[in-house]
Amino acid sequence: MTPKFFSTRAHLLVCQGQSCQGRGSALLYRALWNHLERDALAYYKKGGSLRLTxxxxxxxxxxxPTLCVYRAQPGGGGALEQAWYAAVDFPLARRVAQAAHDEAPLPEDHRYGPE
Ligand code: FES
Structure with a gap:
């Protein structure tokens, strides 16, 4: 059996380390997951493109809570773009996800890396 291949535009990761969990990262992850599902942004939805881990x-x-995103740089000939965010709340996570999906510039607020 051959696994089905889904195309992915970007991969978002939400930290579940002890400190971030103490600041609500489990709830943030669940809320972002529900958003990707509901708005068909998840890679396995028709037209979706995002992975969340x-x-x-x-x-x-x-x-x-911290979040990072990796994606192919739009128009970058295959170069990898990454962005790291601190003190992430749901509205910011949602904006990061939407920008990644739309291949738009990623938000700059709360961004801490890479240098
Ligand atoms: S627990 Fe270290 S960055 Fe989340």
Missing amino acids: ESGCLGACSYG
Whole structure:
């Protein structure tokens, strides 16, 4: 049996380390998951393009919840773009996801990396 291939435009990771969980990252992950489902942004939905995964510590424990996103740089000839965010709430996570899906510039607020 051959696994079905789904195309992905971007991959979002929400930290589930202890410090971020203490700041609500489990709820943030669930809310973002529900949003990707509801608005058909998840990679397995028709027209969807985003993967979402829980991650371990992303190295900004005092400023969680943290989120990072990786995507092919729009018009970048295959270059990888990454953005890391601290103190993420649902509205910001939603904007990051929408920008990643739309291949639009990623939000700059709360961004802490890469340098
Ligand atoms: S626990 Fe989330 S960044 Fe370290």
